[in-house]
Amino acid sequence: MASFRQHGNGWQGRIRRRGYPDITKTFETKADAERWARSLESEIDKGQFVNVNEAQRTTLGDLIARYLTEVTPSMKGAAEDTIRLKAIMRKSIARWSMTNLSAARIATYRDERLKEVSAGTVIRELAYLSAIINHARREWGINVPNPVQMVRKPQSPQARSRVLTDEEVSKLLQALEPTGRRSHWIKPAVQLALATAMRRGELLSLRWEHIDLQGRTAFLPDTKNGDARTVPLSTVAVKVLAGIPRHISGVVLPVKFFTLDAAFKRGVRRAGLDRVRFHDLRRTAITRMAEKLPNVIELAMVSGHKSLMVLKRYYRPTASELAQKLG
Incomplete structure (x- = not known):
C-alpha cells in the first residue's frame, strides 16, 4: 500500500509491497505523489513493474567508472580501452542518468563525434557504450x-589497403634512428613488425623467455584471436632481436602502447610519409611474405589469421605484380 508524508518543501510517496523493496519518490504536491503511487501500484498488480530507482541514481559516467574497475582489467587491450573510456567519461554524455539517456542523446553524441574523429572511431565508441550498458542491465540491476x-551507426569505412614501398620503409627507418632524445626501442619495433607481421599488441607482449634465436621461433601465449601461436623468425628478424639490449623486465620491447604509437606517428611525419599507420606494417609484411609463401595455409599460420577472407584483405599485390606471375 502507499503512504504519504511531507518531506522538506514537498511530499514523499512510499509504496510497500510484499516481495518488492520499498519504493519512494518525492513530489512538489501530494496530488502528484498520489498519481504516481496509483500508476505504480497498477503496474505491480499487472506484473509490469520495473524498478528503475538504481538507473535514476546512476549516470553513464558511473557505469563506465565501475566497468573500468570490475570488467576492463580482465580484458585484452585493457590499457588502451581504459584510456579511450576515460576520454568518453569527460564528455557531456557521461553526465546523463541512465533513465534520461535516450536514443536521441546518443545520436547527438554520434553526430558531434563525427565532426572530430573518423567513422571507425565513432563505431568503436558506440560499441563500447552498448557493451557497458548491456553488462549493467545483466549484472548491476540497471x-x-x-x-x-536504437541509433543508426555510421557507415563503416572502407578497409585500408596501404602497403609501404621499399623506399618508404627506408625513409621511415631512417626517421626512427635513436638520436638525441628519441627512444631506441621504436626502430626495432618497426623492423620486427615488418619482419614478422606481428600485431602491435603481440610485439609489445614479447618476452625473451619465449624467444628461441637458435630455433628461430617466438612463442605468443596469448593472441588477439585467443589462441597461442609460435611465429617463425626470418634471418632478418633474428638479426634485429640479437641487436636489442635485454631489459631487466624480460620484455623485449619495454614501451607502452600509446608511447609507441606517438613515437611512430612522429617518425612518419619526419619521413614525410602520407596516411601511414602502425598496422599498415603488418599488411606490408604479409604482402612481402606472400611472395615467399604462396601457400595461403602457410601464410595464415605465420600471420595468425583464422579466416582466409580476412587474410585476403591484408595480402595486397598490385595488378602488375600478378601479371608478371602469369607470364
Whole structure:
C-alpha cells in the first residue's frame, strides 16, 4: 500500500509491497505523489513493474567508472580501452542518468563525434557504450532499455589497403634512428613488425623467455584471436632481436602502447610519409611474405589469421605484380 508524508518543501510517496523493496519518490504536491503511487501500484498488480530507482541514481559516467574497475582489467587491450573510456567519461554524455539517456542523446553524441574523429572511431565508441550498458542491465540491476541499439551507426569505412614501398620503409627507418632524445626501442619495433607481421599488441607482449634465436621461433601465449601461436623468425628478424639490449623486465620491447604509437606517428611525419599507420606494417609484411609463401595455409599460420577472407584483405599485390606471375 502507499503512504504519504511531507518531506522538506514537498511530499514523499512510499509504496510497500510484499516481495518488492520499498519504493519512494518525492513530489512538489501530494496530488502528484498520489498519481504516481496509483500508476505504480497498477503496474505491480499487472506484473509490469520495473524498478528503475538504481538507473535514476546512476549516470553513464558511473557505469563506465565501475566497468573500468570490475570488467576492463580482465580484458585484452585493457590499457588502451581504459584510456579511450576515460576520454568518453569527460564528455557531456557521461553526465546523463541512465533513465534520461535516450536514443536521441546518443545520436547527438554520434553526430558531434563525427565532426572530430573518423567513422571507425565513432563505431568503436558506440560499441563500447552498448557493451557497458548491456553488462549493467545483466549484472548491476540497471533496468532500462539500451538506447545505443536504437541509433543508426555510421557507415563503416572502407578497409585500408596501404602497403609501404621499399623506399618508404627506408625513409621511415631512417626517421626512427635513436638520436638525441628519441627512444631506441621504436626502430626495432618497426623492423620486427615488418619482419614478422606481428600485431602491435603481440610485439609489445614479447618476452625473451619465449624467444628461441637458435630455433628461430617466438612463442605468443596469448593472441588477439585467443589462441597461442609460435611465429617463425626470418634471418632478418633474428638479426634485429640479437641487436636489442635485454631489459631487466624480460620484455623485449619495454614501451607502452600509446608511447609507441606517438613515437611512430612522429617518425612518419619526419619521413614525410602520407596516411601511414602502425598496422599498415603488418599488411606490408604479409604482402612481402606472400611472395615467399604462396601457400595461403602457410601464410595464415605465420600471420595468425583464422579466416582466409580476412587474410585476403591484408595480402595486397598490385595488378602488375600478378601479371608478371602469369607470364
